Amino acid sequence: MIEVRGLTKRYGGTLAVDDLSFTVRPGIVTGFLGPNGAGKSTTMRLILGLDAPTSGTALVNGRPYAQHTAPLREAGALLEARSFHPGRSAYHHLLALAQTCGIGRDRVEAVIEAVGLAGVARKRAGAFSLGMGQRLGIATALLGDPRTVILDEPVNGLDTEGIRWMRGLLADLAAQGRTVFVSSHLLSELAMTAQHVIVIGRGRLIADLPVADLIAGAGSTGVRVRSTEPDALATLLRQRGAQVTRASDGALEIRGWTTDQVGPVAAAAGLTLLELSARQASLEDAFLDLTRDAVDFRAPATSGGNR
Amino acid sequence: MTTMRVRQRSVIHAEWTKVRSVPSTLWSLLAAAALIVGLGGLYAAVRVTRPPKTPEALAAFDPTAVSLTGAQLAVFAIGILGVLVVTAEFATGTIRSTLAAVPRRLPVLWGKAVALSATTLVLCLPAALVAFLVGQSVLSAEHLNTTLGAPGVGRAVVGSAAYLVAVGLLGLAFGALLRSTAAGIGALFGVLFALPILVGFLPEHAADSVAKFLPSGAGAALTSVRPDAATELSPLGGLIVLTLYVAVALALAAWRLRHRDA
Numbered sequence: 001m002i003e004v005r006g007l008t009k010r011y012g013g014t015l016a017v018d019d020l021s022f023t024v025r026p027g028i029v030t031g032f033l034g035p036n037g038a039g040k041s042t043t044m045r046l047i048l049g050l051d052a053p054t055s056g057t058a059l060v061n062g063r064p065y066a067q068h069t070a071p072l073r074e075a076g077a078l079l080e081a082r083s084f085h086p087g088r089s090a091y092h093h094l095l096a097l098a099q100t101c102g103i104g105r106d107r108v109e110a111v112i113e114a115v116g117l118a119g120v121a122r123k124r125a126g127a128f129s130l131g132m133g134q135r136l137g138i139a140t141a142l143l144g145d146p147r148t149v150i151l152d153e154p155v156n157g158l159d160t161e162g163i164r165w166m167r168g169l170l171a172d173l174a175a176q177g178r179t180v181f182v183s184s185h186l187l188s189e190l191a192m193t194a195q196h197v198i199v200i201g202r203g204r205l206i207a208d209l210p211v212a213d214l215i216a217g218a219g220s221t222g223v224r225v226r227s228t229e230p231d232a233l234a235t236l237l238r239q240r241g242a243q244v245t246r247a248s249d250g251a252l253e254i255r256g257w258t259t260d261q262v263g264p265v266a267a268a269a270g271l272t273l274l275e276l277s278a279r280q281a282s283l284e285d286a287f288l289d290l291t292r293d294a295v296d297f298r299a300p301a302t303s304g305g306n307r
Numbered sequence: 308m309t310t311m312r313v314r315q316r317s318v319i320h321a322e323w324t325k326v327r328s329v330p331s332t333l334w335s336l337l338a339a340a341a342l343i344v345g346l347g348g349l350y351a352a353v354r355v356t357r358p359p360k361t362p363e364a365l366a367a368f369d370p371t372a373v374s375l376t377g378a379q380l381a382v383f384a385i386g387i388l389g390v391l392v393v394t395a396e397f398a399t400g401t402i403r404s405t406l407a408a409v410p411r412r413l414p415v416l417w418g419k420a421v422a423l424s425a426t427t428l429v430l431c432l433p434a435a436l437v438a439f440l441v442g443q444s445v446l447s448a449e450h451l452n453t454t455l456g457a458p459g460v461g462r463a464v465v466g467s468a469a470y471l472v473a474v475g476l477l478g479l480a481f482g483a484l485l486r487s488t489a490a491g492i493g494a495l496f497g498v499l500f501a502l503p504i505l506v507g508f509l510p511e512h513a514a515d516s517v518a519k520f521l522p523s524g525a526g527a528a529l530t531s532v533r534p535d536a537a538t539e540l541s542p543l544g545g546l547i548v549l550t551l552y553v554a555v556a557l558a559l560a561a562w563r564l565r566h567r568d569a
Contacts, residue, residue, distance in 0.1 A: 083400030
């Protein structure tokens, strides 16, 4: 369980985290979603006591993380890729961390096995690929068999097989009753693994809801219609209170309307329709809608542009 | 695993694992030992070919210092190692894993200090002793040698190793204060080597009385067989001053580690 209350972090003149409050519950995977630079990593560092908050509190399993006598038993974290000495082996990296609180060598071997690094654990970690480094980070997070697992962008650098493995791992950890808190800037990734999402932008809480609700919200439809006389049709629809936008190919898009509503309007005016289709907003659209005002550095809109 | 908790002793153990598991660290330790022995023997051999001619030169000849010449160069290897023990963790991001495992933080600094000092002492004290014995046996060809039992000699040998421990700890503290390898090494060697030169610009009387209180001056008092009472502290005085420097530097490092975001 992670409880964040009024958490605020200011770096100089910048508010990285702004009065954030949320609770991450055990037994499910909770996604932590936001555009790059939204404050996800900072929030995670604050939860782990690596950075001190300007104000507010973060509790891990009921206490500030630093006050636990066996911190690795309470929370394990992957905070950034490749946070290990390139000259040291994965085995010794994990062993040194394990020794801080008396975790045995057998546990070190077990997590190495669990993340699939057994073959390379004795080699210099500097030679690891991004994906292998990420697996070592996961091993670090699991080392203390923690009740709470905090992972910052864990699928970064993983290949398809690695991503599938990660999904399974997250589901297993949650099924074992652990608190699983996973950040990503990709909604599609979290939609597949998380049951609940916390969305932030510019350090502020934007949404805190079950993934099912987010998907249902994203299902809000629109209509795409092409006509030989688009201007006349647009005028008619606007008169009836519709929000009409023009797509780049000349088609009209009407948010919140159904094809059943648009068709009769065109027929009554005797306008020829070339296309009339229902448009399902994607999860990505829902996410972009949520975070639209909260993106710090947005690329200028280009057709089909994605970032 | 029911008794899992962070203890100072276990953190020292962990820090020792880190020291021994990076090849570059081991190499710089071995380099330090090799410098102490090799250079001491070599310089003794050079002095045998050019023995002091006049009675004054003979009186001023210090066979212990000749055989311990290498320890002065080992200062570089140990100093850099001390800085790196901390800054390598900041440079690689390992520090976040370390501090997440030991969120009270200070045990990490003490753990590093103990692991570094113990390793330095275990390696450099025997090296200094071997350098002394080798050097004396070389110097004995011209009957220039001394013995461990002679006044001040044993203390100078042990003092050389102790000075290296102090330099390593100062490096550790500078590394923790500055969190950058380049800045840490620059600051450490600035204090050890540039500061005495700057003090030399002071009027002569002032220069002498300030210089002997610098870390380098205190180290000289600790490592020379017969410190010059006019320009150097007593060996015990040197030890006390050096210990104070290390204590203050580590206290500042501890304060910064405790209060700054990682």
